[in-house]
Amino acid sequence: MSDFGKGADNAGGSSEENIKHWDDFYNEVPAPANYAEIISGVRKFIGDAKLEERVVVVTSGGTMVPLEQLTVRFVDNFSSGSRGAASTEYFLEEGYKVVFLNRQKSIQPYARHISSVLDVLELDGGANVTVKSCHASKIQTVLERYEKYKTSCFAITYESLGDYLWFLKGVSTELNSIGARGMLYLAAAVSDFYIPKNDMPEHKIQSDRRPEITFSLVPKMLRPLVKDWAPEAYIISFKLETDPNILLQKAEKALKLYQHNMVIANMLTTRKKTVTAVERTGEVMKIDNDDEDKEIESLIVNLVKEKHSKYIQENLTKSPLP
Amino acid sequence: MSDFGKGADNAGGSSEENIKHWDDFYNEVPAPANYAEIISGVRKFIGDAKLEERVVVVTSGGTMVPLEQLTVRFVDNFSSGSRGAASTEYFLEEGYKVVFLNRQKSIQPYARHISSVLDVLELDGGANVTVKSCHASKIQTVLERYEKYKTSCFAITYESLGDYLWFLKGVSTELNSIGARGMLYLAAAVSDFYIPKNDMPEHKIQSDRRPEITFSLVPKMLRPLVKDWAPEAYIISFKLETDPNILLQKAEKALKLYQHNMVIANMLTTRKKTVTAVERTGEVMKIDNDDEDKEIESLIVNLVKEKHSKYIQENLTKSPLP
Numbered sequence: 001m002s003d004f005g006k007g008a009d010n011a012g013g014s015s016e017e018n019i020k021h022w023d024d025f026y027n028e029v030p031a032p033a034n035y036a037e038i039i040s041g042v043r044k045f046i047g048d049a050k051l052e053e054r055v056v057v058v059t060s061g062g063t064m065v066p067l068e069q070l071t072v073r074f075v076d077n078f079s080s081g082s083r084g085a086a087s088t089e090y091f092l093e094e095g096y097k098v099v100f101l102n103r104q105k106s107i108q109p110y111a112r113h114i115s116s117v118l119d120v121l122e123l124d125g126g127a128n129v130t131v132k133s134c135h136a137s138k139i140q141t142v143l144e145r146y147e148k149y150k151t152s153c154f155a156i157t158y159e160s161l162g163d164y165l166w167f168l169k170g171v172s173t174e175l176n177s178i179g180a181r182g183m184l185y186l187a188a189a190v191s192d193f194y195i196p197k198n199d200m201p202e203h204k205i206q207s208d209r210r211p212e213i214t215f216s217l218v219p220k221m222l223r224p225l226v227k228d229w230a231p232e233a234y235i236i237s238f239k240l241e242t243d244p245n246i247l248l249q250k251a252e253k254a255l256k257l258y259q260h261n262m263v264i265a266n267m268l269t270t271r272k273k274t275v276t277a278v279e280r281t282g283e284v285m286k287i288d289n290d291d292e293d294k295e296i297e298s299l300i301v302n303l304v305k306e307k308h309s310k311y312i313q314e315n316l317t318k319s320p321l322p
Numbered sequence: 323m324s325d326f327g328k329g330a331d332n333a334g335g336s337s338e339e340n341i342k343h344w345d346d347f348y349n350e351v352p353a354p355a356n357y358a359e360i361i362s363g364v365r366k367f368i369g370d371a372k373l374e375e376r377v378v379v380v381t382s383g384g385t386m387v388p389l390e391q392l393t394v395r396f397v398d399n400f401s402s403g404s405r406g407a408a409s410t411e412y413f414l415e416e417g418y419k420v421v422f423l424n425r426q427k428s429i430q431p432y433a434r435h436i437s438s439v440l441d442v443l444e445l446d447g448g449a450n451v452t453v454k455s456c457h458a459s460k461i462q463t464v465l466e467r468y469e470k471y472k473t474s475c476f477a478i479t480y481e482s483l484g485d486y487l488w489f490l491k492g493v494s495t496e497l498n499s500i501g502a503r504g505m506l507y508l509a510a511a512v513s514d515f516y517i518p519k520n521d522m523p524e525h526k527i528q529s530d531r532r533p534e535i536t537f538s539l540v541p542k543m544l545r546p547l548v549k550d551w552a553p554e555a556y557i558i559s560f561k562l563e564t565d566p567n568i569l570l571q572k573a574e575k576a577l578k579l580y581q582h583n584m585v586i587a588n589m590l591t592t593r594k595k596t597v598t599a600v601e602r603t604g605e606v607m608k609i610d611n612d613d614e615d616k617e618i619e620s621l622i623v624n625l626v627k628e629k630h631s632k633y634i635q636e637n638l639t640k641s642p643l644p
Binding site (some may be wrong): 064067068070071072073074075076077078105108110113114116117118120121122128129130131136138139140142143144147189191192193203204205207209210211212213214215216217241242243257268269282319 | 430438445452531534535538565569
């Protein structure tokens with residue numbers, strides 16, 4: 001049996017206690033096979049950023065939590081990756097370089113505008129494959145933007161919670177090298193629960209009786225992220241709830257607890273129309289999108305860019321560039 | 323609390339007891355919003371089949387089981403839908419009409435051969451969108467086959483376990499109208515567990531303590547499928563295990579219990595290389611695919627087509643066409 005994540009309050013536990021949790025987690029869950037290669041790519045990507053350029057790490061999609069060691073079943077979080085993919089496009093257009101840490105098969109920037117390849121192509125009488133004329137102009141616009149920005153985006157895919165948390169740690173540590181110009185935009189829907197390997201059955205759970213499954217709590221990674229991995233970056237977390245009565249209160253509690261910069265709070269049912277951004281300063285900003293032709297992510301990115309600019313300015317004043 | 327699915331042995335329970343389970347399930351889980359429209363489309367699709375044509379219902383992909391009423395988290399079954407999508411193509415080429423009951427966003431027939439639309443298209447100097455020459459010939463072949471067969475395939479998408487089981491019941495009942503010419507090829511990875519609505523929390527489970535989740539067993543739908551919904555069709559179920567020691571034994575037990583026609587047994591790790599088909603007659607047929615350029619689904623479809631032909635012949639002898 002695993003020792004950690006089982007307390008009633010690992011979020012608010014003492015600092016030492018929590019550090020033990022993170023260490024235990026990374027000791028127990030193996031790094032993804034391509035971890036070293038990916039992180040070295042990220043290091044180069046961030047290192048190549050010009051002095052005035054900003055880099056944002058956008059996390060996107062849900063995380064998968066296996067219920068069996070040879071995994072047939074898993075718990076997942078509802079998230080198509082729509083917010084992360086849309087935000088990535090707006091960040092790129094605002095001049096950011098983007099590390100796009102996304103769940104395998106989640107919605108992708110640019111590609112999301114084109115439904116299915118079989119719907120947009122046709123055989124023109126003879127044997128030539130062509131783009132249907134009704135789709136041509138939209139696809140042209142999408143392709144132009146994709147070509148323009150593709151070298152400014154470094155994509156990493158994950159599937160399991162474990163892979164996600166390994167990459168988050170590695171990438172945010174690299175991001176810290178550019179100080180306040182770095183931003184973390186944590187839009188992924190990360191599981192709060194998991195089953196430690198030692199508590200997991202090896203084989204597929206048999207269906208001859210009702211399974212009772214007890215989960216362990218995932219250590220709250222915002223804490224080491226803010227304190228140790230990327231203390232200089234501007235860090236934005238997302239809070240999704242279904243109960244409106246606890247949403248803002250939970251956002252404020254998280255800011256107080258983890259001391260990061262912003263929480264973007266949203267409700268499951270209205271998340272495409274309205275979100276509320278809360279800064280650690282106490283400022284509460286409601287963003288409503290009434291324009292059907294606009295995506296709320298363009299408004300969110302505008303706001304966080306402005307806040308990030310202010311943050312960079314403040315930090316420059318504190319410790320000017322060499 | 324819900325009453326059903328809680329016994330230790332709902333698979334092997336008495337017939338009356340099981341019928342209660344199915345009724346309870348359908349009483350409790352609402353039908354998908356588009357149910358009537360879809361089933362009426364299926365009725366027309368199957369009704370339009372010519373007298374010598376065969377129809378196969380291919381189920382494909384995993385089923386999602388919500389953990390909360392306003393669903394943020396869910397349990398899913400590992401399945402990309404690869405087997406169902408590939409098999410659908412081979413059935414179409416063998417002259418079958420196919421009802422493709424597939425999980426939303428699972429792998430699709432034909433489209434599966436083309437990676438991403440952004441990878442295959444390019445802007446040719448000016449503003450024209452064209453297919454990259456390196457992809458042109460492959461896409462041409464795929465499009466030709468897609469165009470040829472698309473009217474022979476009726477696709478239905480589902481996401482939750484509840485929607486899947488509603489469609490399965492409705493579609494198989496329609497299939498029964500063409501007697502032995504109908505086949506069910508149940509390749510979907512269907513959850514054995516779920517949480518009845520009354521046992522489910524309304525809101526997102528909070529992460530301040532370790533959740534313990536007790537699942538109920540999903541009633542075994544193969545029983546009413548064989549007995550009541552499509553008693554005249556040739557029915558093939560799939561069995562996926564991770565433990566080789568129990569695989570064949572479980573396949574034989576299922577055939578004895580449900581009295582359908584075939585189980586295709588496969589192991590999680592070797593399922594693309596080898597499967598074992600077991601007929602109710604006791605015949606055991608191992609299919610190995612050593613040819614890297616061939617998909618094992620082409621061999622599976624060859625075998626089941628042959629067995630289906632024999633089944634049709636036997637049933638014609640029993641009750642000749644009017």
